[in-house]
Amino acid sequence: MKKFLFVFLAGFFLMHVSNAQKIGYIDSNFILSKMPAYNKVEQEMNKYAVTWEKEIENLQKDVDKLKQEYRAEEVLLTEEMKKKRQTEISKKETEVRDYQRKVFGYEGMMFKRRQDLMRPIQDEVFTAVEKVSKSKQIAIMFDKSGDLVMIYTNPIHDYTEYVLEELGLASDKANTKGKQPADALKDDPDKLPEVGEEGATEEQKAGEQPKKPTTKKKPNN
Numbered sequence: 001m002k003k004f005l006f007v008f009l010a011g012f013f014l015m016h017v018s019n020a021q022k023i024g025y026i027d028s029n030f031i032l033s034k035m036p037a038y039n040k041v042e043q044e045m046n047k048y049a050v051t052w053e054k055e056i057e058n059l060q061k062d063v064d065k066l067k068q069e070y071r072a073e074e075v076l077l078t079e080e081m082k083k084k085r086q087t088e089i090s091k092k093e094t095e096v097r098d099y100q101r102k103v104f105g106y107e108g109m110m111f112k113r114r115q116d117l118m119r120p121i122q123d124e125v126f127t128a129v130e131k132v133s134k135s136k137q138i139a140i141m142f143d144k145s146g147d148l149v150m151i152y153t154n155p156i157h158d159y160t161e162y163v164l165e166e167l168g169l170a171s172d173k174a175n176t177k178g179k180q181p182a183d184a185l186k187d188d189p190d191k192l193p194e195v196g197e198e199g200a201t202e203e204q205k206a207g208e209q210p211k212k213p214t215t216k217k218k219p220n221n
Contacts, residue, residue: 021139024159029145031125031160034169041117048113052103059096066092128166132159 032038070085077085103109133141136159144150144158164170 024138025142027144
């Protein structure tokens with residue numbers, strides 16, 4: 001119910017704002033995927049993850065070894081010795097779990113390392129978004145990849161390619177006509193089609209009649 005209310009209010013807000021101010025949106029995940037620096041960070045974080053996982057795996061092997069030794073010698077141990085060994089095993093298990101949380105937990109070593117590496121990249125994207133927003137006179141720019149639930153987005157309000165262009169990462173194919181946001185026509189008024197020109201062939205635009213396809217006559221028998 002709360003989620004539905006949030007979606008409803010967000011939709012109402014967007015509709016109200018669109019009547020008064022120019023809005024747009026980007027896909028930050030798509031933009032990041034196109035950035036070599038981001039891909040480099042991902043590769044580096046994967047290396048960190050593999051190293052830390054290996055450390056945790058080795059710690060767990062030490063715990064498993066202690067358990068195996070305890071089970072093998074349990075019948076020979078006194079109650080006092082059993083409690084001592086059990087306490088040692090429990091302590092080691094706790095150490096493994098604590099280290100695992102320290103590395104992969106919320107705001108752990110993995111999280112902080114990634115945050116440090118991503119900060120300059122995120123700043124670069126933010127600067128590009130800010131420049132595009134100002135040049136295109138966008139009052140509010142949303143992120144399609146963010147927490148805001150966007151149940152419908154009209155592609156004419158998508159400024160992702162403009163941000164990629166600002167970052168020097170835009171491709172010719174992605175920036176072809178028809179892929180630009182709504183204000184592209186406002187920026188290039190000379191490129192508007194004339195009345196009745198839409199859908200015409202190149203020959204019709206040049207004032208020539210289209211050629212009729214030739215058909216072969218069948219020979220008379």
